[in-house]
Amino acid sequence: MKIDTELEKNWNKILNLVRQEIAHSSFFDEYVKKMKIIDFSGNKLFINTNSKFAKVTLNENYKEIFKKICSDVLEKDVEVIFLSNKDEKEFVTYEFEMKNNFSDDLNTNLQKNYTFDNFVVGTHNAQAVLAVKKIFDGELPWNPIFIYGKTGLGKTHLLYAVGNRYLEENHGKRVKYIESNEYTQQVINAISEGNTAIELLKNEFKKLDLLLIDDIQFLATREKTNEIFFDVFNTLYHLNKVMVVTSDKPPEKLDGFAERMVSRFASGLTIKINLPDVSTLETIIKKKLIQMKLIDLFEPSAIKLLTNLYGNDIRKMNGALNSINFYIQTQNKKSRIDEKFIEKLINEQEVIRKINANYDPEIIIGRICRAFGTNVENIKSKKRNNEIVIVRQICMYILHKKLNLNLSQIGILLKRNHSTVISSVKKVEKLIKQNEEIREYVTTEKWKD
Ligand code: ADP
Numbered sequence: 001m002k003i004d005t006e007l008e009k010n011w012n013k014i015l016n017l018v019r020q021e022i023a024h025s026s027f028f029d030e031y032v033k034k035m036k037i038i039d040f041s042g043n044k045l046f047i048n049t050n051s052k053f054a055k056v057t058l059n060e061n062y063k064e065i066f067k068k069i070c071s072d073v074l075e076k077d078v079e080v081i082f083l084s085n086k087d088e089k090e091f092v093t094y095e096f097e098m099k100n101n102f103s104d105d106l107n108t109n110l111q112k113n114y115t116f117d118n119f120v121v122g123t124h125n126a127q128a129v130l131a132v133k134k135i136f137d138g139e140l141p142w143n144p145i146f147i148y149g150k151t152g153l154g155k156t157h158l159l160y161a162v163g164n165r166y167l168e169e170n171h172g173k174r175v176k177y178i179e180s181n182e183y184t185q186q187v188i189n190a191i192s193e194g195n196t197a198i199e200l201l202k203n204e205f206k207k208l209d210l211l212l213i214d215d216i217q218f219l220a221t222r223e224k225t226n227e228i229f230f231d232v233f234n235t236l237y238h239l240n241k242v243m244v245v246t247s248d249k250p251p252e253k254l255d256g257f258a259e260r261m262v263s264r265f266a267s268g269l270t271i272k273i274n275l276p277d278v279s280t281l282e283t284i285i286k287k288k289l290i291q292m293k294l295i296d297l298f299e300p301s302a303i304k305l306l307t308n309l310y311g312n313d314i315r316k317m318n319g320a321l322n323s324i325n326f327y328i329q330t331q332n333k334k335s336r337i338d339e340k341f342i343e344k345l346i347n348e349q350e351v352i353r354k355i356n357a358n359y360d361p362e363i364i365i366g367r368i369c370r371a372f373g374t375n376v377e378n379i380k381s382k383k384r385n386n387e388i389v390i391v392r393q394i395c396m397y398i399l400h401k402k403l404n405l406n407l408s409q410i411g412i413l414l415k416r417n418h419s420t421v422i423s424s425v426k427k428v429e430k431l432i433k434q435n436e437e438i439r440e441y442v443t444t445e446k447w448k449d
């Protein structure tokens with residue numbers, strides 16, 4: 001609990017000013033004078049009135065006066081919240097939970113390698129970057145920040161960057177990134193488990209300091225899911241907790257959302273991410289090539305061609321670069337990459353087959369990992385726990401049988417030798433016969449999306 005010394009010093013002065021505004025002096029003597037300050041952090045002043053009657057009376061008649069006097073005396077905007085004894089108990093428990101929850105391992109869902117350092121700012125996204133960076137100045141002139149734009153233009157990357165930076169600068173704060181279809185799934189599960197599960201889920205969210213919601217257009221528009229979402233959203237909003245939402249369309253174009261939700265989204269700041277210009281695209285490609293240690297092989301003409309081909313979708317562009325990288329890594333000789341080289345690759349259908357997001361092996365591996373609850377790092381590591389080994393084997397099977405990669409290509413991708421790949425593929429062939437979950441995953445080609 002924090003009580004600011006300025007407030008302590010000025011409390012009697014505040015009370016004296018309030019006394020002049022209160023019609024019944026007995027109410028003042030009996031209740032107001034005896035009130036206890038509970039907490040004053042940020043701009044919220046929590047006061048225990050010791051009685052439900054006093055709380056109601058103050059709320060109905062004197063809240064605005066209190067707010068004005070406190071704000072004037074303390075020279076900042078103060079919000080006054082009157083509590084009863086019962087509220088105070090709840091407040092203390094809530095505070096306690098907030099403080100002691102830091103040690104639990106809240107899954108932030110953040111991908112650590114998407115940061116501001118590897119996010120290129122151009123005219124297409126400058127406004128969005130400027131807006132989210134305000135979060136780190138500790139002020140939040142807008143809430144929520146609603147960012148929309150076509151797929152592949154960096155929305156998810158930006159959300160991760162915000163989350164990562166926020167955690168870096170605010171140790172112990174609670175941050176969560178969530179895709180709205182994953183949120184929907186969690187709600188559906190909770191609903192099937194009953195009311196307690198729903199309350200627990202809601203509380204999990206309500207305790208957050210920063211909530212990043214990706215692809216809100218996929219939020220299922222079922223009534224219950226919406227209702228729970230609105231409740232969580234509203235609570236965080238009123239607690240001044242930061243929310244950043246992304247979407248592929250502006251709030252007013254969202255389908256099937258209740259009006260009150262749309263107006264909440266639109267009540268903060270709405271910003272569009274546009275298509276990047278050529279020089280920004282070139283910077284993005286160059287950064288990626290430096291990271292891949294390929295920059296020295298690339299001719300400017302090759303970079304130009306890539307910007308022309310993939311300028312409206314950076315994800316596809318990265319997919320193409322991954323495929324080129326993949327191709328180069330599997331060649332013995334490192335040839336220079338110019339326009340002709342890329343055209344040739346495209347003509348040979350090599351790149352075309354893989355730049356399609358559905359066929360980029362790295363993306364497929366990522367999806368398989370997510371579906372089975374692990375991550376790419378684990379899969380490429382030396383770890384040998386059963387759960388990881390199985391997912392790794394499933395990756396090898398799908399890459400070989402469905403994407404037609406050869407054994408040595410798979411070996412390079414997953415850092416395994418040839419014979420491990422062969423035995424893994426065989427193992428999964430057996431597993432498919434025995435295990436329904438795996439069979440369904442592989443045969444219904446769920447790894448495609
Ligand atoms: P969206 O969520 O808008 O569909 P993503 O954030 O997934 O797009 O971006 C797609 C890919 O493009 C990611 O690999 C991301 O790192 C990359 N990317 C997008 N914008 C930028 C940028 N401005 N700088 C660097 N990489 C970017």
Ligand code: MG
Pocket residue numbers: 155156157214215
């Ligand atoms: Mg995205």
